[in-house]
Amino acid sequence: MKTVAVAAVAASILAAPFLAPSSYAQTRIDSINTNFRWLGPDDKIVVERYDDPKVQNVSCYMSRAETGGIKGGIGIAEDPSRFSIACRAVGQVSMPSSLPRSEVIGFASASLFFKSFQIHRAIDPEKHVLVYTVVSTKLINGSPFNSISVVPLDVR
Numbered sequence: 001m002k003t004v005a006v007a008a009v010a011a012s013i014l015a016a017p018f019l020a021p022s023s024y025a026q027t028r029i030d031s032i033n034t035n036f037r038w039l040g041p042d043d044k045i046v047v048e049r050y051d052d053p054k055v056q057n058v059s060c061y062m063s064r065a066e067t068g069g070i071k072g073g074i075g076i077a078e079d080p081s082r083f084s085i086a087c088r089a090v091g092q093v094s095m096p097s098s099l100p101r102s103e104v105i106g107f108a109s110a111s112l113f114f115k116s117f118q119i120h121r122a123i124d125p126e127k128h129v130l131v132y133t134v135v136s137t138k139l140i141n142g143s144p145f146n147s148i149s150v151v152p153l154d155v156r
Helices: 002-019 069-074
Strands: 027-035 043-051 056-066 083-094 102-109 116-124 129-140 143-152
Touching: 027 056, 056 116, 056 129, 083 129
Parallel strands: 083 143
Antiparallel strands: 027 043, 043 056, 056 083, 102 116, 116 129, 129 143
């Protein structure tokens, strides 16, 4: 019985990349081939848009490396921690009064088991801006890779 339960859990973990989207990006904007692979898809740079779920009219655009080849084609390759983020006001920004000072607003999976990119939002009340940071969950030499972008709340 225990073996069946373990097998069911393992099967659901392995099937997850094929059953659900690999990230919570609302829109894939583009993908740019960077390295030809004889077998499987090419390596590429993927550009995705993440809309802030709690702050109206703020969109973050993240570019990230995606590994191709046979492993990439079946969803088990680990993508490198190379990415960039740019967040912009795409209309009148309206921030709810109950917005937490800091929270994770989205993430993208970069490998089957070990790594993801998390997008964090923080408020800088002194300068009246929202600060968005994308962070890799894989530690590289004691510190994760990260990138930052700032969106002003109003123009003075």
